[in-house]
Amino acid sequence: MVNLPKITLEAARVNANLTQKEAAELLGIHFQTLSKYEKDSSNIPFSLVEKASKIYALPISCFFLGKKYEKNHTN
DSSP, rough: OOOOOOOOOHHHHTTOOOOOOHHHHHHHHHHHHHHHHHHHHHTHHHHHHHHHHHHOOOOOOBBOOBBBHHHHHHH
């Protein structure tokens, strides 16, 4: 099994070539809510992670879920 690197929700969105507003619309949430989850996804509902996985075409296991600054410090 390949161990894929973890990426933030923001990185996944950018890689999918979507703006926050576009991604939020596809996810069925307000863009400010998406902005909040991109900064700290530690409390994101799992159903939203599942939707993001489909929209961004990435397995759920690829997402880093936590505070964005924590991801930057673990690299």
